[in-house]
Amino acid sequence: MELRIVCLPGDGIGPEVVAAAERVLTRVAERFGHRLLVERHDFAGASWDRTGEAFPDAVRAACAAAPAILLGAVGDPRHDRLPQAERPERALLELRRMLGAYANLRPVRVDTVLPHSPFRPEAIEGADLLIVRELTGGIYYGEPRGIRGEGRNRVGVNTLRYDVAEIERIARVAFRAAGRRRGLVCSVDKANVLESSALWREVVASLAGEFPNVTLDHMYVDRAAMELVRDPRQFDVILTGNMFGDILSDEAAILAGSLGLLPSASVGDGGGLYEPVHGSAPDIVGQGIANPLAAISSAAMMLDLTFGLEEEARAVEAAVRACLRGDRLPRDLGGDASTEEIAGRVLDAL
Numbered sequence: 001m002e003l004r005i006v007c008l009p010g011d012g013i014g015p016e017v018v019a020a021a022e023r024v025l026t027r028v029a030e031r032f033g034h035r036l037l038v039e040r041h042d043f044a045g046a047s048w049d050r051t052g053e054a055f056p057d058a059v060r061a062a063c064a065a066a067p068a069i070l071l072g073a074v075g076d077p078r079h080d081r082l083p084q085a086e087r088p089e090r091a092l093l094e095l096r097r098m099l100g101a102y103a104n105l106r107p108v109r110v111d112t113v114l115p116h117s118p119f120r121p122e123a124i125e126g127a128d129l130l131i132v133r134e135l136t137g138g139i140y141y142g143e144p145r146g147i148r149g150e151g152r153n154r155v156g157v158n159t160l161r162y163d164v165a166e167i168e169r170i171a172r173v174a175f176r177a178a179g180r181r182r183g184l185v186c187s188v189d190k191a192n193v194l195e196s197s198a199l200w201r202e203v204v205a206s207l208a209g210e211f212p213n214v215t216l217d218h219m220y221v222d223r224a225a226m227e228l229v230r231d232p233r234q235f236d237v238i239l240t241g242n243m244f245g246d247i248l249s250d251e252a253a254i255l256a257g258s259l260g261l262l263p264s265a266s267v268g269d270g271g272g273l274y275e276p277v278h279g280s281a282p283d284i285v286g287q288g289i290a291n292p293l294a295a296i297s298s299a300a301m302m303l304d305l306t307f308g309l310e311e312e313a314r315a316v317e318a319a320v321r322a323c324l325r326g327d328r329l330p331r332d333l334g335g336d337a338s339t340e341e342i343a344g345r346v347l348d349a350l
């Protein structure tokens with residue numbers, strides 16, 4: 001079949017890891033007899049540098065028309081002083097909103113506990129959880145927002161809001177996912193303090209009856225952060241809002257081994273957006289040592305969820321696991337293999 005994708009390498013290590021993922025997709029297409037058509041665009045900081053706009057209209061149009069988008073990372077310290085509305089990160093928020101990609105799926109599997117892990121293997125081995133993070137609402141988008149006033153009288157304001165429809169649609173994604181997994185949803189909120197969370201909890205609970213094979217639990221986010229490292233195997237699907245999901249997924253990445261391993265898929269009304277959970281890693285950019293496995297696993301999620309190519313996706317996942325069991329690891333996992341070498345290992349395993 002035809003695999004038409006838009007690639008947005010973005011900033012920092014984004015281009016390095018997306019190039020590796022593209023090599024893997026090219027190999028998959030060869031091996032399974034598909035036609036890969038890649039359209040590449042500057043995005044976020046990279047686009048701002050070239051055009052003065054982080055998300056130009058032509059790129060918006062290309063993304064809106066794409067069945068799937070593979071994104072590297074956004075964010076560059078050189079742009080940190082720009083007003084919020086012009087920052088590279090805002091381009092990513094606009095892209096997610098434009099696509100209606102309200103469900104961010106972040107799977108975390110602990111297959112092999114690598115020697116460099118800060119965890120005892122027996123405490124985390126076999127953990128297998130899916131964070132279902134609401135992605136187009138909550139405090140990231142709520143109005144009013146901004147910094148008002150002058151000098152010492154300035155006030156910074158953001159608004160955390162969720163309406164019933166937003167909660168229902170993300171909760172259904174989590175319930176359905178749990179139905180295909182171990183049948184547990186843990187909804188994470190701060191309902192003891194926040195009204196938006198009290199409504200979240202009420203609405204999620206009201207849907208549980210539609211999914212008789214799924215057990216629903218609720219947990220406050222502070223406790224969830226603790227339970228995630230104390231006993232991660234208790235979790236199957238974690239359902240949570242935009243900001244809590246952002247924070248908990250970086251924490252969960254260390255269960256798997258590193259941020260360089262965690263993929264994500266953002267799905268909803270339109271085309272799928274696939275991106276590693278990590279950022280642009282300015283501290284290692286240009287050194288050729290970024291771990292490409294999160295980007296490669298994100299491409300596997302794309303094969304599965306957008307193109308329905310389950311066998312191809314499983315083949316890429318197996319190749320990633322084989323690479324992790326091998327004798328050469330990237331630097332974030334305690335080795336010294338380069339981005340190229342790790343991508344080469346995955347290609348060999350394919």
Ligand code: NAD
Nearest residue numbers: 073074075076259260277278279280281283284290291332
């Ligand atoms: P980060 O995820 O970029 O990096 C955190 C740490 O993890 C760094 O030490 C980095 O070197 C390491 N790391 C991350 N990915 C790695 C990989 N693939 N291989 C090896 N090591 C890796 O987070 P940060 O430093 O807080 O943010 C840097 C920039 O990235 C900021 O501009 C931020 O806004 C942006 N950001 C973007 C995204 C995204 O595009 N989805 C996500 C998070 C942060």
Ligand code: IPM
Nearest residue numbers: 074075089092093246277279
């Ligand atoms: C992520 C990132 C983004 C987020 C930023 C860069 C906007 O941290 O995808 O996890 O907070 O959603």
Ligand code: MN
Nearest residue numbers: 246247250277
């Ligand atoms: Mn994040």
